[in-house]
Amino acid sequence: MSLQVELEQHRNVLIVRLKGELDHHTADVVRFKMEDAILRGRCEHVVLSLKDLAFMDSSGLGVILGRYKLLKSRGGKMVVCDTQPSVKRLFELSGLFKLLSYHESESSALASLEVVS
């Protein structure tokens, strides 16, 4: 099972859409693609759009937490939207929603960041 990472720039926000399964094996591609886009691009904030993420484990939490720390050190924010119930449960269990706010849709996630910036 593989993972696809789709990146879209929307003004100063990077939308990251993950499709497939995010585990230890596929975490590196997320790390490299997001890191590259954040460091080289003009994005300040990130929307993680997870409608098509069918599976995630704690390796996924680790890579998301790592990119959150990078953004935060640069003064940016990360928000999460549109997750499957099993993925949302893992965010809740890990306490990650204390750091990242949750939105039902990409548009409401984007709107929340446009108010910030």
Added chain:
Amino acid sequence: MSGNNFMKLSFAARSENEAFARVAVAAFLAQLDPTLEQIDEIKTVVSEAVTNAIIHGYDGRPDGIVTLEAAIEGDTFSLIVSDEGNGIEDLELARQPLFTSRPELERSGMGFTIMENFMDAFEAESVPGGGTRLRMKKRIESKKALFN
């Protein structure tokens, strides 16, 4: 389903086998007619245990062997995930939420917490230098039983 059933599977400690392990166990579990939520929980638990064996047990050495054993007795699903790798020095510390011995690898330290949360029973045995064995159980109430 009547009677007991079991399976045993050994594979190379390679990260591409994490998805294989999840799917294999989920396919075996299917005969208990689990809910989607229960399948997701078991797949997550398998992923955590196998990933731990690969990263911590064998330090990413692909010649290591990870073994999965699953059994069904009545409505109880049992799972054993074992390796013959490095073992864990301090099991109590390893089980603490957010503890990780490998922060440089961006491990979240949530693996044990997730396994304990998603299963009804969880035991870990480990011998430093001699490997780790995780034994877990979960009751799977059949959807058919719920409807009757």
